[in-house]
Amino acid sequence: MPEEAPTLPTDAIDLLPTREGYDRWAEIYDVDDNPLVALEEPWMDRLVGDVRGLTVADIGCGTGRHALRLAAAGANVQALDFSEAMLQRSKEKTGASQIVFHVHDLAKPLPFPDATFDRVVCGLVIDHISDLDGLFREMHRVCRSAGFVVISVMHPAMMLRGVQARFKDPVSGREIRPASCAHQLSDYIMAAVRAGFVLEHLSEQAVDEPLASRLPRARRYLGWPMLFLMRLTPRSKTNGLDVTSLPTIAPASTRSQVWPEESDGPEIG
Numbered sequence: 001m002p003e004e005a006p007t008l009p010t011d012a013i014d015l016l017p018t019r020e021g022y023d024r025w026a027e028i029y030d031v032d033d034n035p036l037v038a039l040e041e042p043w044m045d046r047l048v049g050d051v052r053g054l055t056v057a058d059i060g061c062g063t064g065r066h067a068l069r070l071a072a073a074g075a076n077v078q079a080l081d082f083s084e085a086m087l088q089r090s091k092e093k094t095g096a097s098q099i100v101f102h103v104h105d106l107a108k109p110l111p112f113p114d115a116t117f118d119r120v121v122c123g124l125v126i127d128h129i130s131d132l133d134g135l136f137r138e139m140h141r142v143c144r145s146a147g148f149v150v151i152s153v154m155h156p157a158m159m160l161r162g163v164q165a166r167f168k169d170p171v172s173g174r175e176i177r178p179a180s181c182a183h184q185l186s187d188y189i190m191a192a193v194r195a196g197f198v199l200e201h202l203s204e205q206a207v208d209e210p211l212a213s214r215l216p217r218a219r220r221y222l223g224w225p226m227l228f229l230m231r232l233t234p235r236s237k238t239n240g241l242d243v244t245s246l247p248t249i250a251p252a253s254t255r256s257q258v259w260p261e262e263s264d265g266p267e268i269g
């Protein structure tokens with residue numbers, strides 16, 4: 001069994017609203033040796049591919065980790081975040097003058113016309129978004145039909161280890177947790193399907209030995225799924241089925257247990 005994450009007494013943890021939490025995290029976000037970030041970055045590059053000459057949106061850009069690399073690789077990048085402290089860090093970096101930054105709360109519609117972007121990138125953000133349907137619909141709307149969206153998020157299995165987005169405040173030594181949502185994999189997948197995306201790539205990535213050797217904090221999660229990745233293409237019609245018109249299914253607690261008369265129900269066992 002992997003070693004468990006040390007549990008802090010709850011009075012050593014500060015639960016903050018998401019924006020305030022990231023405003024505080026901004027100062028050390030880039031030097032935090034975060035294993036999730038280290039695991040995610042090469043995957044994002046692989047899934048996004050060559051962006052030379054493309055228009056790219058970085059949704060929840062934080063300190064500009066992806067936005068700056070994308071701009072350096074030749075993309076025209078627009079980057080949004082609601083944490084002014086995180087954005088400020090981005091703007092201070094070399095290459096930031098190539099990027100258009102927006103202060104924007106993702107709970108609201110994206111400030112772009114339909115079909116603006118060839119690529120939409122959203123890294124390590126959606127575990128903070130309560131209205132997944134709203135954000136996935138917006139990413140679908142702003143993505144060109146020949147483009148695609150790449151999303152990364154902390155794997156929900158990390159919640160089973162008591163982990164959510166968090167950092168240790170270097171001044172107080174207290175753990176700070178910007179508010180997160182307890183989404184499951186199916187919540188992410190169904191939000192994508194309901195928005196009209198085709199699931200082109202889904203994968204779950206675990207910490208491996210090279211990462212654990214490089215970042216000792218990662219070792220306790222060796223072999224454990226830490227990262228979930230999606231690449232989505234915005235086609236609303238697949239095989240003649242308009243997925244955007246599928247009926248919404250009620251949450252499990254209120255879902256009907258009665259099968260339609262013409263159906264024998266599922267085979268079990």
Ligand SMILES: C[S@@+](CC[C@H](N)C(=O)[O-])C[C@H]1O[C@@H](n2cnc3c(N)ncnc32)[C@H](O)[C@@H]1O
Pocket residue numbers: 018019022059060061062063064065066080081082083086104105106107122123124125128129165
């Ligand atoms: C873990 S950081 C990831 C930053 C960057 N994408 C990266 O991968 O390094 C999550 C970011 O999402 C932003 N965020 C969370 N909820 C948001 C919202 N409702 N509107 C805008 N930004 C949000 C936070 O401010 C933070 O910068």
